Amino acid sequence: MSTGSFKHTLRRIKNFKLYLGLTHYRSPRMVNQWFKWLAPGLFVKRWMAISATGVLVASLGLAIWTGMTPIYYILQLLKNFLGWITTVIPNYISGPLMIALGILLVLWSQTRSLNSISEAFHPAGDEQLIDRLLSHRRLLRGPKIVAIGGGTGLSTLLRGLKQYSANITAIVTVADDGGSSGRLRREMGVLPPGDIRNCLASLADEERLLTELFQYRFTAGDGLTGHSFGNLFLTAMSDIEGDLEQAIAACSKVLAIRGQVLPATLTDVHLWAKLADGRRIHGESSITEAKGKIVTIGCIPPNPPALPKAVQAILEADFIIIGPGSLYTSIIPNLLVPEIAEAVASRNVPRIYVCNIMTQPGETDGYSVSDHIKAIDKACGYQLFDAVLTQGTVPSAQALIRYAQENSHPVTLDRDSVKQLGRRIVMSNIMDVDEKTGYLRHNPYRLAQVLLRWYNKN
Structure with missing residues (x-):
């Protein structure tokens, strides 16, 4: 009946x-x-x-x-x-x-x-x-989505995607060497947990108190100032479980996340970049601070092995999303793991790159959309995606003035160059203004809605 x-x-x-x-x-x-x-x-x-x-x-x-x-x-x-x-x-x-x-x-x-x-x-x-059971069943029937990146861009995307599917795999860079993650990396010899912590919190199943605890940052205490509880928790779990992969699995159970978060590699990777003026800069945080035009980027050791689960997730994916995030310090570091780039290039499924809204000083000064695409193609040697998603409207005058003071400007869409690179263009208003900081951010829910709509058409 x-x-x-x-x-x-x-x-x-x-x-x-x-x-x-x-x-x-x-x-x-x-x-x-x-x-x-x-x-x-x-x-x-x-x-x-x-x-x-x-x-x-x-x-x-x-x-x-x-x-x-x-x-x-x-x-x-x-x-x-x-x-x-x-x-x-x-x-x-x-x-x-x-x-x-x-x-x-x-x-x-x-x-x-x-x-x-x-x-x-x-x-x-x-x-x-x-209602929870109905939602759970609906999410389990969602597409298998792989999102590749790092920083706040990836965690923002995941916050929206978890409304449409529980079959999400976030593949995260482990090249960060600044802030709390950098301190733990130097002092404890662990892989940087910061980007992974943000992704775990974004995928948490609306357990507000646990998520806030995981994101809590200490403002006082000898040696604790600047550290987040989640970073310390992941570091402790890495020591208990033996590696970061097992630590992430344990934290995923605590937060009841929708999907899984995986590091691109378990190798202790350090970035280097060669600038147009001949300088060779070592360290992810130092590359941005160098304020130069990046010509080549690589990592030490070269060609690190991928986490097998990450490769498997890509090979089983129905939909692959790259970005948003810092081009050279969040997105490309994942693609410097050869098996990750090869797996993405081999897949005949919808693949899309979410381009940044604004240029990033010290990384992408003066970059257009096609420049972002060329940088990714050059770094990994493959055409990894079929389409690029860009912001469809111009930011407000107030936002433009604010960003111009920091030498940051909107990423211009050069249609002809993008089409010559064999990419389709998807335009939509996916922008939001952070009320606390005044900075522009991708709206997680509009972004996810646009991406899933595009996926369903392909």
Whole structure:
């Protein structure tokens, strides 16, 4: 029976309840919640049917075992009882009344049992357990998405993507050597956890308190100032579990994330860049501070081995997204792992690059969209994506003035050059203004919506 037929039956029952004056029994919202359990894909109806079949089979077994004697007397007793009822109350009244009473008892018992389950598994939230189950089933049917990058750009993207799929793999750079991550890397000898922490927090299943705790940054304390709790937690787990991969898996369980976060490599990678003026700069944070035009970028050791799970995720992906994020210090470091770039290039699935909205001083001064594409192609030697997503509207005058003071300008879209590079152009308004800082950011929800719409068309 379809959900529509069930709802029609429900309306008939509701009308009968009105006739009997039982309107206080159940609110429309509660009834609606109950019928959600009959929605397709939850695998509830089949188990209810199997349970009923089990009761029937067990009854038949009992009848066979006992020679049907108890069953015969029970049926005779039931027949006599029903006959007596019809002598007191006519069958055209007693019949519908018993049917309605039976249905009400079933609805009442099912609701009480389901409410008990809901309270046990989800006691604190306003959202009903059935709504969470429906959402969970929908997300599990989502496409297998691989997002490659780092920094705030990737974590912003993930925050939007998790609304559409639970099959997300974030492949994150481990070349960071600044801030809290850099200090832990130098002092503890661990891979930098900062970008990974941000991605884990973005994919967390709306556990607000845990996420805030993971992102909490110490502002006082000898040696603690500047560190985030999540970085320290990941560092401690790396020591306990033996490597960063196992530490991420443990943190993923704590935060109940949708999908998985994987480092591109477990090798201790350090970036270097050769500038147009001949300088050779070592270290991710030093490259940006050098304020020069980057000609070549590489890493030490060269050609680091990829994490096997990351390669496997790419080879199984339905949709691959590169960026957004700092071109030379967040995106390209992942592609300097040869197996990552080769795996992406080998896939015949929708692949798109999300270009930055503004140029980044010390990295992409004066860069157009095609310059970003050329830099990625040059770094890995492959054409990794089919299309590029760019911001469709110009930022406000106030934002332009603010950025111009920092020598940052909008990334211009040079259509002809992009088309000559064999890339399709996708334009949309995916920009937001951070109210705290005034900086431009990708809106995570509009960005994800545009990307999924483009994926569904390809």
